[in-house]
Each structure stands twice: as C-alpha cells, then as structure tokens.
Amino acid sequence: MSASDQPHEHNQDSCRRYLSSLSEYADGTLSAELCEELEAHMAICENCRIVVNTLTRTVSLYRQIPAPKMPSAVKERLYKVLHLEAYIPPGPDAPDQPGQ
Amino acid sequence: MPHSSDDDLVARLQAGDQSAYAQLVEENAGKIYRLALRMMGNETDAEDVLQETFLSAFRSIDRFEARSSLSTWLYRIASNAALMRLRRKEPEQVSVDEPLERDDGEMIPRQFFDFCCLPEDDLLREEARAEMMHAVEELPATLRSVFVLRDIEGLSTEETAEALDLSISAVKSRLMRARLRLREQLSAYFSHGPLISEAG
Ligand SMILES: [Zn+2]
Numbered sequence: 001m002s003a004s005d006q007p008h009e010h011n012q013d014s015c016r017r018y019l020s021s022l023s024e025y026a027d028g029t030l031s032a033e034l035c036e037e038l039e040a041h042m043a044i045c046e047n048c049r050i051v052v053n054t055l056t057r058t059v060s061l062y063r064q065i066p067a068p069k070m071p072s073a074v075k076e077r078l079y080k081v082l083h084l085e086a087y088i089p090p091g092p093d094a095p096d097q098p099g100q
Numbered sequence: 101m102p103h104s105s106d107d108d109l110v111a112r113l114q115a116g117d118q119s120a121y122a123q124l125v126e127e128n129a130g131k132i133y134r135l136a137l138r139m140m141g142n143e144t145d146a147e148d149v150l151q152e153t154f155l156s157a158f159r160s161i162d163r164f165e166a167r168s169s170l171s172t173w174l175y176r177i178a179s180n181a182a183l184m185r186l187r188r189k190e191p192e193q194v195s196v197d198e199p200l201e202r203d204d205g206e207m208i209p210r211q212f213f214d215f216c217c218l219p220e221d222d223l224l225r226e227e228a229r230a231e232m233m234h235a236v237e238e239l240p241a242t243l244r245s246v247f248v249l250r251d252i253e254g255l256s257t258e259e260t261a262e263a264l265d266l267s268i269s270a271v272k273s274r275l276m277r278a279r280l281r282l283r284e285q286l287s288a289y290f291s292h293g294p295l296i297s298e299a300g
Contacts, residue, residue, distance in 0.1 A: 016208065019207055019208070019209075019280075020273075020276060022276070022280070023272070023275060023276035023279050023280070024272065024276075026279070046212075047209070047212050050212045050213075050214045051209045051212070051283070053214060053216045054213075054214060054215060054216060054283050054286070054287055055279055055280065055283045057215065057216045057223075058279060058282050058283045058286050059251055059279060061223055061224065061232065061286070062232065062236075062251050062252055062282075063251065063252070063254070064224060065224070065229055065232065065233070065252075067130075067134055068134060068137055069130070070129060070130050070133040070134075070150075071143075074133065074143075074147050074150070075129060077147070077151075078125065078129060078147075078150060078151055078154065079122075079125065081151050081154075081155065082121065082125065082151075082154055082155065082158065084118070084121060084122050084125060086118075087118070087119065087121075087122030087125075087126075089126060
C-alpha cells in the first residue's frame, strides 16, 4: 500500500513514536541518535516540525513572563508571623503607593 | 552533595541565630511566594502557603541535612504544603499516584497553528500573558508543580526532582505532558488571532 501522497492528515502512528522525545529535544538533552531520527522525520513531516517549534516557543515565552513581586504587606505579615519584625528590611522601593 | 555556600547559614540557623532566620526569609521568601502563587492561583492561599512554609522550615531546621540546598529544601516544603491544600480543595485532581499511562491520547497534538513567528509584542502582551498563566492554573497540580519549578522558576531537572520527591524520569515525563498541554492551549489561543494589534 502506498502512503506516497498523504493528505494533510497527521499520520499519528509515525508521529506518535516521536511524541515523548519532543520535550527533551526542545531542551537539547535528547540523545544524538534519537535526535537524528527525529530530525529526519521532521524534514518530511510539517506537523511535527510545527509541534517542535511551538513547543520550544511555548517554553521560551513562559521564561520571559516577568515574575510577580511579593506585595510588601505580605512580606510584613510574614515577618510578623515568624516573630522577625525587628528584621523587616527597608524595601528597596518606596512603601506602597496607594492608587496608581 | 554539600552546598558550601549554605554551610555557614545552616550552622547559624541551627544555633538559633535570629538574624540567620531573617536572612533565610529575606533570600527565599520571594521565590517561595511565586511558587505558591502559581500553584494556588490566588494571593490569599499563596500567602498561607508562604507562611506555612517558613513556620515549618523553622520548626525542622534541626533536621536539615544539607543533602540539598536550603532553597531546594524550602521549595520542597512549599510544594508539599501547596499540594496538600490543593488535595483538600480538589481531591480528584491531585492524586498521589503517578498520573501516567491513563491518558496517552491527551498528549496527541491537535493544534497545528504555527504561532512562532507572530511578533513578540503580540505574544507577550498583557492579555496573552494572562491567558498563559490561566493555562498553567488549568494543569493538574502534579503537572503544574513540575512545570512551575522547572520552566518558570528555572530549576534544573535534578533540583525539581529533589524538591518534589520524584524520580528524574517522572520529572521529565510530567514536564513533557505539561508542556504539550500548554502548547496546545496557546496554539488554540493564538490561532484565534484576538491579539493581532490593530494599531501598528
Ligand atoms: Zn510527524
């Protein structure tokens, strides 16, 4: 049977085999052998190519999201609960600005 | 593996030095709060987890053995506290068991919209960021904890394994599943193109 002209149906059987490798591939920690195999597959499979690219992009986007800061009131309450009031550091930024 | 930079602080902590306690809090409260916030999804619960973490750390500092770093140790206490709370709130979602095998089908990609080349400004605008964090909150807690520590907080695979008391292979497999789910969600979101800026 010929699979020569696959419609743009994702051929799950062949692609599924690579699924568990994609995350490590994105981290660059996949073994050289599997890496080669996957890259050969990606050369002929657009879907897997897209999945790898968007997976990598997903991780890089999350790494770029600025970290939420702990509100200074939360910090103060923490020090109080721990009986460390005497050590509450003077915030690097001005005390809470109301409004804004 | 010993963490020599911690040695001095650990000695002072175990000797009951108040300023050492303050230093431990000062150096770690921010990241513990971030983990708690990502895990719990709201500030009130995050604050509870934060306080619980340090209270519990202070109580058990005598038993700290420097097999991990202080910060990994705190991450571990905090993740346990968060998971415990979540288990109370959503018991069906936070199984203690390895959530593998059962849903192979869930990992199979269905979205093939290539959002890689959208302008970074669009990908990271506020609405998109909110959507991204919402997607993290939707992950099952056992996947969420791995993703948050590994990909958001930037811990190594080994540190994540230590913090969550998981094997390396469990971390890798949960990370993979978390990432594939998030990729799916983001692909769906970006393919609707609600964010293509109108004003250039
Ligand atoms: Zn494929």
